[in-house]
Amino acid sequence: MPGELIHQDDGGRTRGRLHATREGDGALLLAGQVVGPSLREIAGDSDCEYWIRIPPPFARDITIAELREVAHRPPGGSPAVMEWLRARGVPFGFHSHM
Numbered sequence: 001m002p003g004e005l006i007h008q009d010d011g012g013r014t015r016g017r018l019h020a021t022r023e024g025d026g027a028l029l030l031a032g033q034v035v036g037p038s039l040r041e042i043a044g045d046s047d048c049e050y051w052i053r054i055p056p057p058f059a060r061d062i063t064i065a066e067l068r069e070v071a072h073r074p075p076g077g078s079p080a081v082m083e084w085l086r087a088r089g090v091p092f093g094f095h096s097h098m
Contacts, residue, residue, distance in 0.1 A: 003029070004064055006018050007068070009077060013036050015034070015036050019032070020067050025056050028062060030081065031049070031051050032052070048097070053092060055091065
């Protein structure tokens with residue numbers, strides 16, 4: 001996965017990683033992966049890749065260091081980041097592939 005690792009969860013029956021990259025146009029791209037048997041029970045597959053993209057006008061005031069800090073707050077990882085973005089009124093796109 002490209003970018004800087006901002007969160008990693010190796011505990012329990014599911015493992016996940018989240019990376020952040022500043023794109024050339026100024027957007028922020030978060031790329032994540034979740035793997036494990038718990039995911040298979042929920043979604044029917046044990047591997048899921050996903051992407052969160054914050055458009056340039058909204059990403060310019062957000063740093064990767066800030067996203068790392070947010071990703072370590074409960075509930076952790078991408079759920080914490082998406083909750084934080086919604087609370088701030090920051091639009092983002094979410095795409096996944098299983």
